[in-house]
Amino acid sequence: MKLTRGQIIAFIFCLIPLLATITSWGFGKLSANPIQDLTLRSGQAAIRILLISLACTPLKNLFHLNSLIPVQKVLGLAAFFYAVLHFLIFTGLDYEFNPLWIMAELAQKPFLRLGLIALLLMLPLAVTSLRKLQARLGSRWNQLHRLVYVLTALALAHSYLAAKGDVLIPLISTFVFLILMLLRIPPLSKISISSSPGCLKKIDRYLLQ
Amino acid sequence: MGVPIKPSEITPEAVYISRRRFFRDTARLAAASLILSACRPKNTPSPAADASAAYPAPAATGCADELGDALTDYQDVTGYTNYYEFSTDKSGxxxxxxxxxxxPWSVAVSGLxxxxxxxDIDEIKALFDQEERIYRMRCVEAWSMVIPWIGFPLKKLLELVKPTSDAKFVRFETxxxxxxMPGQKNSFFPFPYVEGLRLxxxxxxxxxxxxxxxxxxxxPQNGAPVRLVVPWKYGFKSIKSIVKIDLVSEMPVSLWMASGPNEYGFYANVNPNVPHPRWSQATERRIGESGRRDTLMFNGYEDEVASLYAGMDLAVNF
Incomplete structure (x- = not known):
């Protein structure tokens, strides 16, 4: 499998939250409640990368950037990676894989159930990102991958409900999400620049290689 | 105290586990020796580490609470706080x-x-004998600390102003x-911060x-120059930087009650059996520890305070 330049750049970009967290941890810069800090960081990384992946289609349409299609796959998988990490930090590091504690938490905290459903919905999307499966599914692949809208909404609700009082970041994320959704609906989805300037074409070609 | 000995290395496990009852029942001397064994050298930062902090070295007289739990590190107590008047970030x-x-700072005590x-703050410090009290602090966010406070019983101040017979509640204001306080520009919350206690x-x-x-x-981040500490209630009840104390006849509406009436009640007693609508309160993380611990009824002060709530449904009066 050969990666495009765009994908390599996206991959490196997606490593930033992980590397930043490892660096903070190494320098003892995580908060006094480091596990909660790790939970928050991994969850935020998942949501932010998910939102960036949802920005690919509108940007592609607007600026005729076909190079963003393969990039979107890397972003989606990276979001899945952070979501799994988030889940493992919560169940493993925080709740020590103690099924009694975890079941009790799931029973009491609705936002945890939303997060879990979002994660489970990501599973089929991650699996079907394999090119062979993608080809076999054909047009059904597109239908299946519309689940991303549902799971992103769930993940946003999850983060909103997890906040104690300060819901600014979840609200901003939701606002961004709504804009990205609006841009998928005609007539907004039909808007694009009529002729792409040369430099954009060059960038697109460069990123596609 | 140069040799770092973990409490678990000294205290036999059975004693360690039954420590709660043990501490309640055994003689003071035995308890004191165990408390000493719970002392960890890292509680008091090394002179080198503290020189950078631009403060004189912090020192507490005690080194563990009455259950034998070691003090939370000074750096964590002063570096990890909830004080939304400044920032919703813990280190902000x-x-x-x-x-x-x-x-200067003054606290107006009036009402009934x-x-x-x-x-005046200097008057408060001079009028009332300041003593060290080591209390557990349980945040509603399910983390906790053990903090050596310096202060005096609120009772002494209230006795001085003589509440009338109509006074039923105390209302505090930050x-x-x-x-x-730049966080007060945050319109999500109806500042100023208000808290209340039954008399x-x-x-x-x-x-x-x-x-x-x-x-x-x-x-300042811990509520300078004077704050409330109510150890059997969730941390947000312990209002910081108080400027006003009013004796009133009606139950005050706290800032958290106003901003989330379904989530935050007037009493806010630590109670592992009454979950917050969105979070469980059954367990907690002690800052500085990696494992979780079970949350204790009334944060471990059940013997002292349970009688205050005799006959009350604590799930209704949350």
């Missing part, structure tokens, strides 16, 4: 509150009292000064007005 207040003017009085809760001997911690004045 340490930075943003650094320049809070805490002197015979002798209303406005206390400084409102958006210039100094008998306020008069309870555990209820403290704190002016210091770790043997020194309160740092």
């Amino acid at each position: 207040p340490t930075r943003l509150a650094a320049n809070l003017t805490t002197s 009292v015979d002798q209303p009085h406005t206390f 400084l409102y000064d958006p210039e100094q 008998d809760e306020a008069m309870h001997s555990l209820t403290l007005l704190a002016t210091g911690l770790y043997g020194r004045d309160l740092s």
Whole structure:
């Protein structure tokens, strides 16, 4: 499998939250409640990368950037990676894989159930990102991958409900999400620049290689 | 105390586990020796580490609470705080509150009292003997600390102003000064911060007005120059930087009650059996520890305070 330049750049970009967290941890810069800090960081990384992946289609349409299609796959998988990490930090590091504690938490905290459903919905999307499966599914692949809208909404609700009082970041994320959704609906989805300037074409070609 | 010995290396496990009952029942001397064994050298930062902190070395007289739980590190107590008047980030207040003017400072005590009085902060410190109290602090966010406060029972101040027979509740208010407290510009919350106690809760001997911690004045992020400490209630009840104390006849509406009436009640007693609508309260993480611990009823002060709530449905009066 050969990666495009765009994908390599996206991959490196997606490593930033992980590397930043490892660096903070190494320098003892995580908060006094480091596990909660790790939970928050991994969850935020998942949501932010998910939102960036949802920005690919509108940007592609607007600026005729076909190079963003393969990039979107890397972003989606990276979001899945952070979501799994988030889940493992919560169940493993925080709740020590103690099924009694975890079941009790799931029973009491609705936002945890939303997060879990979002994660489970990501599973089929991650699996079907394999090119062979993608080809076999054909047009059904597109239908299946519309689940991303549902799971992103769930993940946003999850983060909103997890906040104690300060819901600014979840609200901003939701606002961004709504804009990205609006841009998928005609007539907004039909808007694009009529002729792409040369430099954009060059960038697109460069990123596609 | 040069050799770092973990408490678990000294205390036999059976004793360690049954420590709660053990401490309640055994003689003071035995308890004291165990408490000493729980001391960890890292509680008091090394001179080198502290030199960079621009403060004199913090020192607490005790080194563990009555259950034998070691003090939370000074750096964590002063570096990880909830103080939304400055920032909703836990480390933000340490930075943003650094320049809070805490002197001059006065606390107006009035309302249903015979002798209303406005206390200067120096007057408060001089009038009331300041003592060290090591309390567990349980945040509603399911983390906790053990903190050596310096302060005096609120009761002593209230006795001085003489509440009238109509006084049933005490209402506390934090400084409102958006210039100094940038978080107060956050319109999500109806600042100023208000908290309240029933009069008998306020008069309870555990209820403290704190002016210091770790043997020194309160740092701004911890609520300088004077704050409330009610150890059997969730941390948000322990209002910071108090400028006003009113004796009233009606139950005050706290800031958290106003902003989330379904989520935050007036009592806010630590209770592992009553979950917050969105979070469980059954377990907690002690800051500095990696495992979780079970949350104790009334934060471990059940013997002292349960009688205050006799006959009350604590799920209704959450």
